Structures are given as structure tokens and as C-alpha cells.
Amino acid sequence: MNELVVRTTGLTKRYGKRAVVDRLDLHVERGQIYGFLGLNGAGKTTTIRMLMGLIHPSSGSVELFGRPVPAERMAVMRRVGALVESPSYYAHLSGRENLRVIATLLDLPEKRIDEVLAIVRLTADAGRRAGDYSLGMKQRLGIAAALLGSPELVVLDEPTNGLDPAGIHEIRDLIRSMPREHGITVLVSSHLLAEIDQMATSVGVIHSGRLLFQGPIDDLRARSRGHVRIEVDRPDVALPLAGGLPLVAAEAGALVLDSLVPGDAARLVSALVGGGVAVYRVEERKRTLEEIFLELTGEGAVA
Amino acid sequence: MSSVDATRVAASTRGATARGLLVADWRRMRGTWLFPLTVLGPVGVTLLGVILFLLRGEYMLKPFLSGEKSGFMVVTEQLGMIHVFAIGLGAALLASMIVDLEHRSETWKAMFSLPVSRAGTYVVKFVWCAVLLAASSALMTLGYSSLVVWQRLGAVPWADLATLGALVWIASLPLLALQLFISTALHNQALPLTVGILAPIFGMSMSDLAPWTPWTLMTQALAYATGGLAAGAQTESLTGFGPAQVCTVAVGTTIVLVLCGTLALARREIR
Known part of the structure; x- marks a missing residue:
């Protein structure tokens, strides 16, 4: 088996009595595009927040690159890029300035900002106020921010939410190229099966906080006997x-x-x-x- | 490829540095009202002084001309309380604005998904607000001195003005720490701002309040720096803190409050 980039063991998050995430054993191998599939409210975002160390599990544990999170968050997060739920941006700053804030934190050269702007095709609009961006451009800015630190693992939470078909297509192509061209492992969540079907190599299906299926997408397809x-x-x-x-x-x-x-x-x-x-x-x-x-x-x- | 891997590994354990955090905040603040506010506060108070002198300058200058009061006393008697109130209000506004930037753009989650220390982030925000308040205080000193020059109130009392500006600034740090704590904890800034505006109005003039509270401490600083007169030392409200006491209480309270805010943010569930 390949190296596990993401591994959760019995990961559980309870709010009151309700388990929003229930004993999840997520396994994402290096080089995969892992589609994290579930309806809205199934627990995808809560899981991703626990992966990022933003919220604490009620029980169970998270390991990224074999290191425990949040305990060793600071050491691990340099290798991770994330777009958690809606894209975060400072509306009063331009797209480039938004990326520059992150580049400053990660101590990256200006050249890297140009690179990611080119990857998400925002170069022409980099000088405009991010607040004036269309939803698709904001989403792409969020992906650019996730890619900025040249991560080995990219976590994208509903990256095509609210995009038009052309935008969805573009982002899908971008995600598909990540393992191939940059050696990046991708964890992408969605509530749309068709979308996962078109880009993922492996799937995890979550429903009411439980992982119902995990494995190669072909195994899921094999269930579709006529x-x-x-x-x-x-x-x-x-x-x-x-x-x-x-x-x-x-x-x-x-x-x-x-x-x-x-x-x-x-x-x-x-x-x-x-x-x-x-x-x-x-x-x-x-x-x-x-x-x-x-x-x-x-x-x-x-x- | 191997060289790329090598740089990745070398960079992998490195989080954001203190310098990185400071510069990142500076980049975020550009284009917001934080910098203009820092300048507008003292300019406003000084303009108020100008208006007062234009309206009732003759009355105000009488004790100076008769040799009863120094030029320093004349200006601080009029503007001291307003200066203290402005710095207190400034602390509340700056603290609210610097964290509301993150609340509104929902950037906490993005920032803390990076190798960025939550404690470091909080302390750096406090430091930036403190620096901006210091700048305001320095400008306030210049404002006083310009009034002294304009009204020909003798040589500019730089030492007294510097003491006043510095002591009021130090005394304002606990209030800043308190406001930053509330503003960070709450997403909606209505409550922190209401507290920040109303509490000084009542707190600074409340005689029953202990002298070490964030609000009364600022009045204590003013009272010492102006020899008691401008702050209305005739009343029994002031127990008379010396500069050492003001500094000790300010630094102690600030450390405790910043520590509380840091812990609260570090433990917070970022949604």
C-alpha cells in the first residue's frame, strides 16, 4: 500500500448528543484524487475542519503525513494547502495583495504569486479588488491560495460550488492535472456524484457522519451490475x-x-x-x- | 525533482515567523480605516482645542497671563480629559477593526489552516494596535505643542507633554487588551463597540470605581501627568497613583488580559 497522506482513526465529532462525524476511518494515499462525497450536511466540512486542526475531535485522531494533528499542526501544515468551505479573502485588497499576505506568512517569493495566478488564470485580474470578483474568480483565488505554498496535499471543500459549467470544467481540469503535473495528492469534497466521478480515482461516501464506502471508484462502479x-x-x-x-x-x-x-x-x-x-x-x-x-x-x- | 523535495522538507517544519506575522498584518491593514483613524483622532482633538481657543480664548488665557498657570496647564486643562477619552475610544475602535477584518472575510479558518500560530497571531494584533495608539499619542503631543506655539504660551513643555502622552498610552494598554479580547471572542462587533464607547464615558468619571480598572487607570495617568488639575483632582475620586504604580498596574493587567485572549483564541473552534 502506498503511503497514507491522510489517515483518520475513529474520528468523531459530537455536538450535544448528535454525532456530526461518526467514527470515520479515512485513508487517502499519496498521488490519489480522493473524492469525498456526501449530501449537504453529511459531515464533510466538519471532517475537513478536523483535518486542518481548526476544530477538535470529540474522539478519534487525525494524522497527516503520519504526524498527529493538531498536536504537530505547525510542522505539517507547511505541506498542506486548503480551501475550507467558502473562499476567504480580504474584500478591500486586490487578488494579488490577498496572495501576498499568505506569501508573507509562508516566506515565499513574489515569483510564486505570479505562478499560481497563472495556474488559476487570474493574472489579468490580479490587480482588481477581490471584493469585486465574480464567484468563480473568488473560488479560483481560493484555489490559488491553497496552491501557493507548493503543498503535497491539497484539500478542496466544494471547490465548484456556485460555478457556471465553464468554471466547473476549468476547475475539474485543474484538479485532474495536480497529481500528474505537480505530484500533489488531492482531497476534494462534493455533493455531486457526477463531479467526483469525472475526476476522482478513489472515493469516500459519507452520510449522516458515517463512511459508507471507501475505495477505488471502479469498485463503486462494479456495484452497478445490470x-x-x-x-x-x-x-x-x-x-x-x-x-x-x-x-x-x-x-x-x-x-x-x-x-x-x-x-x-x-x-x-x-x-x-x-x-x-x-x-x-x-x-x-x-x-x-x-x-x-x-x-x-x-x-x-x-x- | 529531488531538489524540489529537499526544499519542501527544509521548509516543512517552518511556521510563520514573528516578522512574517507583523508584515502580513500590515499588508492586511492597508486600505482600511486603521491608519487614517490613528491620525484623525489626535487631529480631531487638536481641532477641538483650536475651536475652544477661538470661542473662549480670552477666558482660558487669563490664568496664564496672570501667572497662575503654566501654558501646559492651560492646554491640558481644556483637552486632557478629551485626549484620554479619545485614546480609550481609539483602543476600542482599533481592536474591533483589526479583528473584524478577519471576522468579516472569514479568514481565521484560512489563516489557521496555514502553519500560523494562533497565539502569535493574537499577540501581533495586540502589538499593532498598541503601536498605532502610540502613534496617536505622539501626534496628540504634537497637537498640544502646536496649540502652545499658536497661543504663545511660552516655550513648548516637551518633557511634560512627553510624560503625559506616554503615561496615558501605557495606561490605555489594559483597555486595549480588554477590547481586543471581547472583539475577538464575538463575531458581531456591536457589543464590543458599545462597551468600548459607553464604558469609558462612565468608567473614567466614576468616582466609586477602583483606581486600577482599565478606565480609571487612564484618569490616574492623566491626573499624575497634569498635576491633578486637569483630571479634576479636587474631588476625592483620585487616590493618586504615581507613574510607577500606573506602569506596574498597566503592565500587569495587560499581560493577564492578553494571555486570556490568547488562550481563548488558541482553544477556539474555528468554524
């Missing part, structure tokens, strides 16, 4: 004819089967027709990631 749905006029007659096949359910007017090899499908249809059952429609339905996500979170809600 179903074959056969609409018939008399399911009660059809049911015995499908004997021996992986039957999932017989609903009103239809048989639902686990994915069939083509030969089985042909044999079943011919058996149905031979048995006097009218077959209206045979369709294969692949579950989308969206459905898997909803199923996961549905389970989570029930549990």
Missing part, C-alpha cells in the same frame, strides 16, 4: 418458467433478473413465448452511480 427486466402480461405464469435463472423479483407485470448471459436470455424468452406468455419488452438496465449512491445513502439512513 438487471434484465422482462415485461410480460402474466407474471404468475411466467415465474415458474424462469426456474433456475437468477431471479431477483417478480413485480407487477414484469420479471427482474440479475444480468443474463445472452444464451439464457434467448432461452427464457422462447420458453415464455412457448408457455403462452406475451412478452412486451426485454430491457437491460444498468444502475447509474447516482442510483448506487442513493442506495448507499438510503441504507445509511435506515441503519
Whole structure:
């Protein structure tokens, strides 16, 4: 296994009796783009705040690069860049001056400011007041700030929130290029599965504070085995004819089967027709990631 | 690539330095009202002095012309209390503005996601406010001296003016520490500002209040520096702190209050 850049153990945050984050074991490996997926209010931001040492866990622990946070926060944070929730900026300062404040704190040269401005394509607007920026520009300024210290780990909390499609596309490309071009590990949170699907290599699905799934996004996709749905006029007659096949359910007017090899499908249809059952429609339905996500979170809600 | 890694490792354990924190705050304050306010305060008090002299200069100058009072006494009698009040108000406004900058832009979370010490950040903000108040106090001294020159009140009493400015400044530090504590703890600045404006009005003139409170301490400093007259020493309110007492109490209270504020910020949940 690769080096774990982020590792939480039983991470829990309670407000009163309610556990906003519940025994989370997050594992982010070096070089991954880890998509942290969950609905609004699932506990994503609270988790990220604990990763950054901004709030203290009720129990459990956080390790970044194998060092405990917040205990060794000062030593570790030089290697981390973060955009926590909404972008933070001084409205009265220009984009460049905002970055200069951080560059001063991190003791970075002016050249680095030019570099990150170029990366997020804000060079032309660097002199304007950040308060007058559009939402997309503010978001990009926040990402520039996260990249400023040449971090090894970038944590982006809902970086595409409130952006238009073009802006989303741009930021997605930027995130995808980070591991490749700069060797950066990325942890990106979102409530949109489609977005995570398009950039993440690994996913963690959080719901009501619990981690429901964690692993390669392909494993999540593998759950989307297809179903074959056969609409018939008399399911009660059809049911015995499908004997021996992986039957999932017989609903009103239809048989639902686990994915069939083509030969089985042909044999079943011919058996149905031979048995006097009218077959209206045979369709294969692949579950989308969206459905898997909803199923996961549905389970989570029930549990 | 290996050289990049090497610089990363070398830089990895280094947090923001004290110089970095100081300069970063200076960069943040540019374009805000913190610097103009520092100048406007003493200019305003001096202009008030000008107006007073224009309106009732003859009356005010009488004791000087008769040799009863020195030029220093004449100007401080009129402006001493206003000067002290202005510095107290300035402390509240500066403290509020320097942290509201972070409250409003929600930059605490961004800043403390960097290798930036919370304690260092707080202390540096206190230091900046103290420096700005010192600048205001120095300008106030210049304001007094310009009135002395303008009204031909004799040689400029630099030593007395410097003592007044410095002692009132030192006595204002506990108030500054208190205001910074409240302003940092609360997101909404309405309460800290209300306290900052009202408390000096009552506190500085309250005779029942112990002399070591942040508000009465400033009156004590004024009373000593002006020989008691300007602060109304005729009343029994003043127990008469000497400069050593003012400094000791000011430094002691300030350290305690800054420490409280530092701890509060260090333990705070940043949301």
C-alpha cells in the first residue's frame, strides 16, 4: 500500500448528543484524487475542519503525513494547502495583495504569486479588488491560495460550488492535472456524484457522519451490475418458467433478473413465448452511480 | 525533482515567523480605516482645542497671563480629559477593526489552516494596535505643542507633554487588551463597540470605581501627568497613583488580559 497522506482513526465529532462525524476511518494515499462525497450536511466540512486542526475531535485522531494533528499542526501544515468551505479573502485588497499576505506568512517569493495566478488564470485580474470578483474568480483565488505554498496535499471543500459549467470544467481540469503535473495528492469534497466521478480515482461516501464506502471508484462502479427486466402480461405464469435463472423479483407485470448471459436470455424468452406468455419488452438496465449512491445513502439512513 | 523535495522538507517544519506575522498584518491593514483613524483622532482633538481657543480664548488665557498657570496647564486643562477619552475610544475602535477584518472575510479558518500560530497571531494584533495608539499619542503631543506655539504660551513643555502622552498610552494598554479580547471572542462587533464607547464615558468619571480598572487607570495617568488639575483632582475620586504604580498596574493587567485572549483564541473552534 502506498503511503497514507491522510489517515483518520475513529474520528468523531459530537455536538450535544448528535454525532456530526461518526467514527470515520479515512485513508487517502499519496498521488490519489480522493473524492469525498456526501449530501449537504453529511459531515464533510466538519471532517475537513478536523483535518486542518481548526476544530477538535470529540474522539478519534487525525494524522497527516503520519504526524498527529493538531498536536504537530505547525510542522505539517507547511505541506498542506486548503480551501475550507467558502473562499476567504480580504474584500478591500486586490487578488494579488490577498496572495501576498499568505506569501508573507509562508516566506515565499513574489515569483510564486505570479505562478499560481497563472495556474488559476487570474493574472489579468490580479490587480482588481477581490471584493469585486465574480464567484468563480473568488473560488479560483481560493484555489490559488491553497496552491501557493507548493503543498503535497491539497484539500478542496466544494471547490465548484456556485460555478457556471465553464468554471466547473476549468476547475475539474485543474484538479485532474495536480497529481500528474505537480505530484500533489488531492482531497476534494462534493455533493455531486457526477463531479467526483469525472475526476476522482478513489472515493469516500459519507452520510449522516458515517463512511459508507471507501475505495477505488471502479469498485463503486462494479456495484452497478445490470438487471434484465422482462415485461410480460402474466407474471404468475411466467415465474415458474424462469426456474433456475437468477431471479431477483417478480413485480407487477414484469420479471427482474440479475444480468443474463445472452444464451439464457434467448432461452427464457422462447420458453415464455412457448408457455403462452406475451412478452412486451426485454430491457437491460444498468444502475447509474447516482442510483448506487442513493442506495448507499438510503441504507445509511435506515441503519 | 529531488531538489524540489529537499526544499519542501527544509521548509516543512517552518511556521510563520514573528516578522512574517507583523508584515502580513500590515499588508492586511492597508486600505482600511486603521491608519487614517490613528491620525484623525489626535487631529480631531487638536481641532477641538483650536475651536475652544477661538470661542473662549480670552477666558482660558487669563490664568496664564496672570501667572497662575503654566501654558501646559492651560492646554491640558481644556483637552486632557478629551485626549484620554479619545485614546480609550481609539483602543476600542482599533481592536474591533483589526479583528473584524478577519471576522468579516472569514479568514481565521484560512489563516489557521496555514502553519500560523494562533497565539502569535493574537499577540501581533495586540502589538499593532498598541503601536498605532502610540502613534496617536505622539501626534496628540504634537497637537498640544502646536496649540502652545499658536497661543504663545511660552516655550513648548516637551518633557511634560512627553510624560503625559506616554503615561496615558501605557495606561490605555489594559483597555486595549480588554477590547481586543471581547472583539475577538464575538463575531458581531456591536457589543464590543458599545462597551468600548459607553464604558469609558462612565468608567473614567466614576468616582466609586477602583483606581486600577482599565478606565480609571487612564484618569490616574492623566491626573499624575497634569498635576491633578486637569483630571479634576479636587474631588476625592483620585487616590493618586504615581507613574510607577500606573506602569506596574498597566503592565500587569495587560499581560493577564492578553494571555486570556490568547488562550481563548488558541482553544477556539474555528468554524
